[in-house]
Amino acid sequence: MNSFTPISSLIGGALIGLSAVWLMASSGRIAGISGILGGMFSPSSDKDDKTWRFVFLFGLIAVPLLMVLIRPDLDIVRFKLTGWPLIIAGAFVGVGTQFGRGCTSGHGICGNARLSKRSIIATLTFMVAGILTVFVAKYIGLYL
Template sequence: MENFTPYSAAIGGAMIGLSAVWLMASAGRIAGISGILGGALNADKGDKSWRWTFLAGLILAPLIVGFFQPSRLEIEFPTTGPLLILAAVLVGVGTQLGNGCTSGHGVCGNARLSMRSLLATLTFMTTGIVTVLIMRSFGGL
């Protein structure tokens, strides 16, 4: 494993967990990105501000990091074009079918001991693992 970074992964995971707890404690909301984004577009006035603030943080944080340490944001995708678009569409469809995303189910739902979230997390993790195995078997298509 060439990108094994346990310290930064542990710190990042703790920060995600703390932010999810903070949002639940302060606003009584679950930090599911797809739900936050969907609600930002058509929520009531009082419900829009925290959603747009949350989304702004998701956009601004990497921009700030990129300004000070551009090398931190270098990402290599093993594929391009149509396959990436197909993958993005499939993620969106899966989010709709599963009534949530990895952050809503995997982080917040499992912490609340939600059976629906546990099953959703097992489903998307298994699907991801199987997809990687298939793609590697066929040489990345």
């Protein structure tokens, strides 16, 4: 059972927004994680392109690691689905974000901030799909 955490949510969200604005201001890039990751494996991506993607993802992984080392109380991770079924969930996220060209960050934040019609439709779609999936998963007892 999780409690409502308005302050940390607002601060965390603002940081995500700042990162998105910074990446656009500095490099002219959309801060969409599935796109940045997918582009690393695109044959049309040259060395320069791969470098900034890799370094962005390195920062995305390294900074939270540093933070939980300094403040172990930030390390709150509770899985509701565990073990190998997560491979399937991961594959849905992987394939879905490549077909749909974006995820919660690329469509949900950057695209919606540009008032892109595609992003607004995509966001509504994955929200509804996520809510229905949780409803069904709870109903059939899939979660811990």
